[in-house]
Amino acid sequence: MKIRVRFTLLQLLIIAGFLGSMSFVFIQFSRVYHLKQLEIQSIQTSTALKTLEQDTRLFSSRHKNLRFLWEDWKTSFQQFDTLYAEMLNNPYHRLLRQDAIVQKKALDESWTTVKEMEIQPLTGSFQKILSSNLPALIGDNGIKISSQLIGLKEGTESVQVQQLAEIEADFDSLKDSLVMSISIPTEHFIINLSDEIELFSSKLYRITIVISILIQAGGIFFVLLFTRSFSRNTIELERTMAKVSDGNFNINLDIHSGDEFEDISKHFNALTQDLWNRIESMKDMMRDIGSLTGEDTEIGELEDFILELAIDNTGADTGIFMTVEEGMLVLRKALGYFPPPMPLP
Structure with a gap:
């Protein structure tokens, strides 16, 4: 192989190794970036969940018109439902380990169950309440105060008091379901996600360092191999020419390098x-x-x-x-x- 061809192949080999390793590192950093985006999305979802929990917990205690209370709670629910669906449907869950994927599927099933068993019946019953005269009867006093006032006036066994008690019980049950079925598992998921991202990032940094060392070592090795062959042939040629200059013509130059x-x-x-x-x-x-x-x-x-x-x-x-x-x-x-x-x- 000619020296120019050998030198060109050496350059191409070094360039190909560098580009290949940089492509690998870029892909790995891209994975970290998407996992970080998933983590941020999970934190935003957790914040929306805390807001929904607070609105659910304080629904009966707030001094506000019943329609306004329902609109505020429905806004919190819709915001959380949208963010939660985006987080659970994020395509980069596939970058996680299998146990994290299983945990994600469990969260999806739990939220679907809560919506079907708790929120949808609550929404249907509350729409009936809003169409009755109960919102006008309550005014801006809120559910808890209105229940006490109506109980003193109409008796604790009145229909209005029973309706308000059912609303409080439904929201208390929903609050417990949100905490036990959604909030706690979601927090565990976010913690595990953060730990996995940190582990993956540290592993990526180590891989990057190893690749850099291998590229440098490989480049130095091939350069030394090339220069060693070149210098050995040069020294052999120099020694033979010196003998010829001394008058020794009965000598052969034995080089079989193919260049x-x-x-x-x-x-x-x-x-x-x-x-x-x-x-x-x-x-x-x-x-x-x-x-x-x-x-x-x-x-x-x-x-x-x-x-x-x-x-x-x-x-x-x-x-x-x-x-x-x-x-x-x-x-x-x-x-x-x-x-x-x-x-x-």
């Missing part, structure tokens, strides 16, 4: 082998010349022999043997193929 260094190694070995062959050829030529000069040979034959050896050992097509006489080159021999001169235009 440009391996190509350099092949070309270098071919070059040194060619130089070594030429040196051996020159040695053979010198030995031949030495053996020839040791014999009784004429100068012309010696010049012809030297010229032939020069052509054979250099792979040339033509050879010229010249001498220096009085500071000038003088042609003595010519051998081989000389191309004809180019004709003049």
